[in-house]
Amino acid sequence: MLSSDTKHRVFATGFRAIQAIGADRWMAPTSRGLGVILTFHHVSPDAPPAFAPNRLLSITPDFLDLTLRELDARGFEVISLDAVPERLAEPDYGPPFAVLTFDDGYRDNVAHARLVLARHNAPWTLFATSAFADQTGRLWWIELERAIARLDRIRIDIGARSVDLPARSPGEKALAFDAIYRDLRGGGEAELLARIAVLCRQAGFEPGQIASELCLSWADLRDLAKDPAVTIGAHTVSHPMLAKHPEAFAAQEIAEGRARIEAALDRPVRHLSYPVGDPGSAGPREFALARMQGFATAVTTRPGHLFAGHARHLHALPRVSINGCHQTRAALGGLLSGVPFLAWNRGRRLNVA
Structure with a gap:
């Protein structure tokens, strides 16, 4: 792809x-x-x-x-x-x-x-x-971007699969975003929101905070x-x-x-x-x-x-x-x-x- x-x-x-x-x-x-x-x-x-x-x-x-x-x-x-x-x-x-x-x-x-x-x-x-x-509300596509921007490594379970990706450079972050976005979009929305919420907390912020800013x-x-x-x-x-x-x-x-x-x-x-x-x-x-x-x-x-x-x-x-x-x-x-x-x-x- x-x-x-x-x-x-x-x-x-x-x-x-x-x-x-x-x-x-x-x-x-x-x-x-x-x-x-x-x-x-x-x-x-x-x-x-x-x-x-x-x-x-x-x-x-x-x-x-x-x-x-x-x-x-x-x-x-x-x-x-x-x-x-x-x-x-x-x-x-x-x-x-x-x-x-x-x-x-x-x-x-x-x-x-x-x-x-x-x-x-x-x-x-x-x-x-x-x-x-x-x-309130979840701008989850922006949450995902901001979480990956803050993290140096992405560890997350998507369905039965465990994802472990480096995210140190802009290039690595882009590849991690593409992979996670593609997999989560292909599944149910409840899991998408739950998994991105996990990444938000790993990155040090709560999901649902971005709407008040943007x-x-x-x-x-x-x-x-x-x-x-x-x-x-x-x-x-x-x-x-x-x-x-x-x-x-x-x-x-x-x-x-x-x-x-x-x-x-x-x-x-x-x-x-x-x-x-x-x-x-x-x-x-x-x-x-x-x-x-x-x-x-x-x-x-x-x-x-x-x-x-x-x-x-x-x-x-x-x-x-x-x-x-x-x-x-x-x-x-x-x-x-x-x-x-x-x-x-x-x-x-x-x-x-």
Whole structure:
């Protein structure tokens, strides 16, 4: 299996090749679709340290600004998520559209992204996880990174297997993170949370402390919700990989996450983002739950652009992640053209099964 660094090098080579032959321009009318929903997480001016396995989730304010300028240069109209169903129902409307979405509810979205977005008069959606707004909840992917960053050796049991890996250098830490992340993601979420909690304590901190540092509180969200450019969406209660859990649990996470935001902000919540959002975390069962609970749209992290056929699948909408490992104009051009997704989705315009 390729390491994460190797995968990113392959992607970077592909983006440069698409740009070099101009495919991001001449293929765009066919591959681009009616529009695109972009996914962001962190926006921060801070340079990542040598060991930063979650750096793909963070971009700089300058790159966010470049993204918005590139959208404009390529003729995209930035619209709110509320407008997507109508735009998909009118395939001959005109220019392609783009929607800007930010997952989890991080403080840096307000501290750094909001200023850039306001400068461009861009509407945007923030998907809030209610346990993170409580300043609790487990941002386990960051807990895992921080634990490995502090430890010189990683000793942990995963299932019936004992893991014992060196973690002295940034390279060793990256290999340990990749190995543990891969194995834990492949199993149940209860074990994932329990094993990462063990590593947190070995590293000298308690699990569940990071949300108060990184995530917006309810007071912060109430203040943000006053901004007419901002739509607040739901991202469940505790950010679980829903498809790994019984249906009743998944339904409750979706419903309660929405209800808590509506109660705190005194406004309806019309949009849902599935945590993690890949096929192993959200599938047809979750799409049906979101539809039955009356959400106008629900978004995945399945990569792709939006086509007219998505009007019949508003609760399984794909998104395009703006990746912190690829903060280049070539990467933006490729992603906004839709060309990479022709191969990724094997020529399919819809990936909703």
